[in-house]
Each structure stands twice: as structure tokens, then as C-alpha cells.
Amino acid sequence: MTARAIRRRAVSGVMTGLVALLCAAAVLPLVLIFADLLHKGATAIDWNFFVRTPVPIGQTGGGVAHAIVGSAIIVGTACLIGLPIGIGAGIYLAEYGTGRLGWVVRFVADVLNGTPSIVIGILAWTWFVRPVGHFSALAGSIALATLMVPMVARTTEEMVRLVPHSLREAALALGYPRWRTSLRVVVRTAVAGIVTGALVAVARIAGETAPLLFTALGNLNFSVSLGHPMQALPLQIFTYATGPFDEWHRLAWASALVLMALVLLLSTVARWATRQRYGTR
Amino acid sequence: MAPADAPARLATQRLTALFGRTVAVREISLLFPAHTVTAIIGPSGCGKSTFLRCLNRMHELSESGWVTGSVLLDNVDIYGGSVDPVAVRRRIGMVFQRPTPFPTMSIHDNVAAGLRVNGRLPAASVTAAVERALRQAALWDEVHDRLDSSALALSGGQQQRLCIARALAPEPEVLLLDEPTGSLDPAGTQRIEELCHDLKRRYTIVIVTHNLQQAARVSDYTAFFYLGKLIEVGRTAELFTKPAREETEAYLTGRFG
Numbered sequence: 001m002t003a004r005a006i007r008r009r010a011v012s013g014v015m016t017g018l019v020a021l022l023c024a025a026a027v028l029p030l031v032l033i034f035a036d037l038l039h040k041g042a043t044a045i046d047w048n049f050f051v052r053t054p055v056p057i058g059q060t061g062g063g064v065a066h067a068i069v070g071s072a073i074i075v076g077t078a079c080l081i082g083l084p085i086g087i088g089a090g091i092y093l094a095e096y097g098t099g100r101l102g103w104v105v106r107f108v109a110d111v112l113n114g115t116p117s118i119v120i121g122i123l124a125w126t127w128f129v130r131p132v133g134h135f136s137a138l139a140g141s142i143a144l145a146t147l148m149v150p151m152v153a154r155t156t157e158e159m160v161r162l163v164p165h166s167l168r169e170a171a172l173a174l175g176y177p178r179w180r181t182s183l184r185v186v187v188r189t190a191v192a193g194i195v196t197g198a199l200v201a202v203a204r205i206a207g208e209t210a211p212l213l214f215t216a217l218g219n220l221n222f223s224v225s226l227g228h229p230m231q232a233l234p235l236q237i238f239t240y241a242t243g244p245f246d247e248w249h250r251l252a253w254a255s256a257l258v259l260m261a262l263v264l265l266l267s268t269v270a271r272w273a274t275r276q277r278y279g280t281r
Numbered sequence: 282m283a284p285a286d287a288p289a290r291l292a293t294q295r296l297t298a299l300f301g302r303t304v305a306v307r308e309i310s311l312l313f314p315a316h317t318v319t320a321i322i323g324p325s326g327c328g329k330s331t332f333l334r335c336l337n338r339m340h341e342l343s344e345s346g347w348v349t350g351s352v353l354l355d356n357v358d359i360y361g362g363s364v365d366p367v368a369v370r371r372r373i374g375m376v377f378q379r380p381t382p383f384p385t386m387s388i389h390d391n392v393a394a395g396l397r398v399n400g401r402l403p404a405a406s407v408t409a410a411v412e413r414a415l416r417q418a419a420l421w422d423e424v425h426d427r428l429d430s431s432a433l434a435l436s437g438g439q440q441q442r443l444c445i446a447r448a449l450a451p452e453p454e455v456l457l458l459d460e461p462t463g464s465l466d467p468a469g470t471q472r473i474e475e476l477c478h479d480l481k482r483r484y485t486i487v488i489v490t491h492n493l494q495q496a497a498r499v500s501d502y503t504a505f506f507y508l509g510k511l512i513e514v515g516r517t518a519e520l521f522t523k524p525a526r527e528e529t530e531a532y533l534t535g536r537f538g
Contacts, residue, residue: 169339169377169381171394173337173374174371175370175451176395177398180398184394185383188385191385
């Protein structure tokens with residue numbers, strides 16, 4: 001083997017090793033976080049954890065049912081508000097957004113996408129909490145929906161754009177009006193991708209804490225009223241982790257594990273939906 | 282320059298198609314007699330597909346595409362001010378080079394797709410129309426027992442015949458085929474060519490192809506396009522055996538294109 005060939009092999013080997021190392025460095029945090037959560041949180045998880053509300057300080061065995069239900073209500077309401085707006089805006093951008101208005105909407109969505117969530121939380125407080133005079137779950141949902149809309153709009157736009165132009169032409173050539181082509185053929189073909197984008201957005205807002213601090217506030221009791229403060233898993237973690245009691249810390253770890261598992265589950269479902277879309281059947 | 286021995290179903294008059302300021306097809310006047318197959322041949326980029334897309338007002342949907350001149354369908358200009366392009370496309374069906382089944386729909390729903398555009402139809406008449414279209418497209422025997430499965434489960438040739446069935450189901454008057462066998466194997470190509478013979482009894486067909494043998498096999502008339510212009514048109518047998526123009530002969534004998 002010539003010297004040059006040996007050098008090439010060496011460089012190739014070093015580079016491959018380097019890339020593998022960087023790849024491991026990228027994956028490592030997730031593995032470490034999940035391992036640590038399992039280690040510290042799993043012991044606190046039992047049936048009571050899911051069905052009971054907190055017990056008075058000093059006792060053990062309480063649960064976070066109120067936070068789990070609260071998260072579901074707050075995130076669910078955020079979806080009811082945010083998904084139709086986001087998906088509608090995304091379809092508009094992809095199908096009709098070539099003009100000036102499209103440019104403006106796209107720009108606003110990108111800026112909103114980059115806005116820190118705590119800023120959204122403060123704005124939600126000034127608009128929906130202060131005028132009413134008290135914190136409410138609904139204000140939290142609105143703040144989360146605001147975070148959701150630009151994310152969902154942009155992924156929806158991309159997914160609709162992925163639909164081959166030939167399908168659009170085929171529908172138009174059949175005598176479909178344009179709006180019907182958009183809905184019956186283009187959007188329907190992109191639906192798996194749109195669902196994936198929506199699930200990713202749900203996973204992201206499910207873990208948001210900052211916007212909820214100023215809006216839903218948190219609640220140590222079980223509440224299902226949108227007009228009043230409500231507990232959510234990220235708030236629960238925040239309160240318990242910063243509290244002084246060991247029992248609280250244990251529950252914070254367990255709550256973090258549950259939240260993480262939910263996000264992981266959503267991401268996995270999203271992945272699965274994407275696979276269906278690009279699969280060869 | 283037009284065959285005139287049968288009443289024309291479709292005719293173009295000085296039809297010019299442009300992309301912005303670029304002329305793709307210049308001042309074409311052609312007649313398409315009822316119940317005939319007319320082939321449009323020519324080298325790549327000669328404007329034959331663009332011309333075809335003008336005939337059902339699809340060209341204007343292309344980026345910066347526009348048209349001057351007129352296209353007469355039963356003596357009415359489809360580019361007239363009061364004509365709805367969507368209604369035109371329901372009367373003039375089109376099949377593209379690559380099969381374009383709607384991936385989210387079953388075989389049955391693909392064929393029925395164009396039927397429901399005009400409003401709800403009774404289920405029985407949809408079923409009947411789907412069967413009729415699939416039979417006309419010579420696909421019925423292969424799919425009648427799996428109408429509810431995905432259209433993507435079909436082979437390429439079957440998908441293309443499905444697209445033909447989809448175009449036929451609303452009973453158009455004219456059928457435009459844009460290189461319909463361009464992405465098919467020889468067996469699939471043969472099926473589609475046989476179809477052309479059967480279908481011309483009911484429809485007026487215009488087929489774009491860059492396969493000369495195909496034009497010779499399926500068409501009654503052939504028009505030769507070159508550089509966006511109509512060079513020559515005539516009965517297929519005559520155009521292929523004794524072309525009047527030098528360019529036509531050069532193309533037919535393989536000296537260019």
C-alpha cells in the first residue's frame with residue numbers, strides 16, 4: 001500500500017470516529033436525562049400517584065392527579081384554539097400565499113416562532129389575567145395556543161407544499177374548482193404530515209412552564225374550571241422542585257418522568273404517522 | 282392546413298401560448314374531427330404538450346402562462362368571456378404522462394372523483410358509472426373484486442388505465458392524452474394503444490407522443506410540431522409515407538429530434 005493510501009485510510013478512520021463521537025454526544029443528554037429520571041422518579045410512581053391529589057405536608061403517598069388532568073385540559077383547550085388557526089393559516093400559505101399578504105403572514109409566523117415563551121406569558125397576563133382580575137386556566141391555554149399557531153402553520157405549509165404538483169393538476173383537469181382541489185386532494189394527501197406537525201407542537205407546549213406561571217398559575221387542589229387557576233405538570237414540577245421537602249422532590253422527579261414519557265410518546269406517535277406517509281405500502 | 286373531411290369537434294384558431302413574454306406555441310390552427318384520434322408529434326420542447334394544455338385551459342394555470350387566439354369546442358370559443366374554465370375541463374378530459382391516482386382514495390373513489398364534482402349523485406348511479414368507466418378503460422376485470430383497496434396498490438400500467446377511467450367517468454366529449462405511455466413498459470403501452478382504438482368510437486381523442494411508431498399505430502391524423510410551430514398535418518398514413526415538408530421527412534427518418 002502506498003503512503004498516500006495509508007494516509008487516506010487514517011484520515012477516513014479518524015473522521016468516521018469523530019463523527020460517531022459527536023453523534024453520541026448529541027444522543028447522550030437524552031439518554032442521561034431519561035436514565036436519571038427513571039432512577040429518581042420511578043420509585044415515587046404508584047397507583048396513588050395518578051389518582052390522588054397532594055396530601056398535607058408531613059404525610060406521604062399523595063399524587064398529582066390534579067396536575068395530570070389540568071395539563072390535559074389546558075393543552076387540550078390550547079389545541080382547540082391553536083390547531084384550527086395554525087392549520088388554516090398553513091393551508092392558506094401553501095395554497096394562496098404567494099402574494100404580499102402571504103409574505104407578511106410567513107414573516108410574522110417566523111418572528112412569533114422565535115419569541116421566548118416567557119414573553120408570550122407576560123403578554124397573556126396583561127391581556128387576559130389583569131383585566132379579569134384573577135389567574136385562569138383559559139389564559140394559559142391562550143398563551144400556549146399562541147405558541148402553537150406559528151409552529152403548526154409552518155409545518156402544515158411545508159407538508160402541503162410536499163404534495164406533488166401533478167396531483168393538483170390531475171384534480172383541476174377533472175374539473176375540480178380550486179378550493180375543492182385544495183381540500184379534497186391536496187390537503188387530504190398531506191393529512192398525515194399535518195397530524196405529525198400538530199403532534200410535535202403539542203409535545204412542545206405540553207412541557208412549557210413560563211407562559212403558565214403568569215396565567216394558569218397552578219393549584220394545589222383538583223380543579224377543572226377553565227375560569228380559575230389550574231395545576232399543570234410543568235408547574236407542579238416547578239413548585240415541588242423548588243420546595244423545601246424531600247417528599248416534594250420525590251414527586252417532582254416522578255412528575256418530570258411522567259411528563260417526559262408523555263412527550264416521548266407523542267413524538268413516537270408522530271414518527272409512526274410519518275412512516276405511514278412515506279412508506280411504500 | 283387541416284383535415285376537413287369530417288365535422289370538427291374541436292378546433293384551434295391562431296392559438297398562441299406564452300410563458301410571460303416567451304412564445305411557446307405560435308399561431309396554430311388545427312381541426313380535430315369528431316371520433317378520430319389525432320397524434321401530435323415533434324421533438325422535445327417543440328410545444329406539443331403546451332399546445333395540448335391549451336385545449337382544456339390548463340396552460341393558464343402554469344406559472345405566468347397565457348394564451349391568445351381561440352379554441353372552439355362545438356363552435357363555441359372556450360376562451361370566451363362568459364365561459365367557466367372549470368366547466369370546460371369537465372367536458373374535456375385529460376390524462377398525463379405519469380399516472381396520478383389520488384393516493385388517499387380507493388380505486389372506486391378515484392374513478393368516482395370527477396363524478397361528484399357536479400353535486401351529489403345517487404349511490405347506484407355512481408356505482409354504475411364507475412363500472413362503465415373501468416370497463417371502457419379495460420381495467421374492470423383486473424380490479425372488480427378489490428374496488429376498495431388503495432389505488433397505489435396497482436401497477437404503473439394499471440394506474441394509468443385507472444387515470445383514463447377517472448377521466449372517462451364524467452363522460453367528457455374530448456380526451457386529451459399527454460404522452461400517456463411515457464412511463465409504461467411495452468405491455469402497458471400496448472393496452473393503452475388498444476384502448477385508443479376502442480375509445481374513439483365514443484370520444485374525440487388528441488394524443489401527444491414522441492414515439493413515432495405509436496403515432497402511426499393509433500392515430501387517424503398526425504400533426505408535426507417543430508419549434509413551437511405547426512409544420513404539417515395530414516392523414517397519418519399519408520404524412521408518414523409521403524410528407525410534404527422537408528422538416529417532417531427529416532424528423533420521420535430520424536435525422537434530428
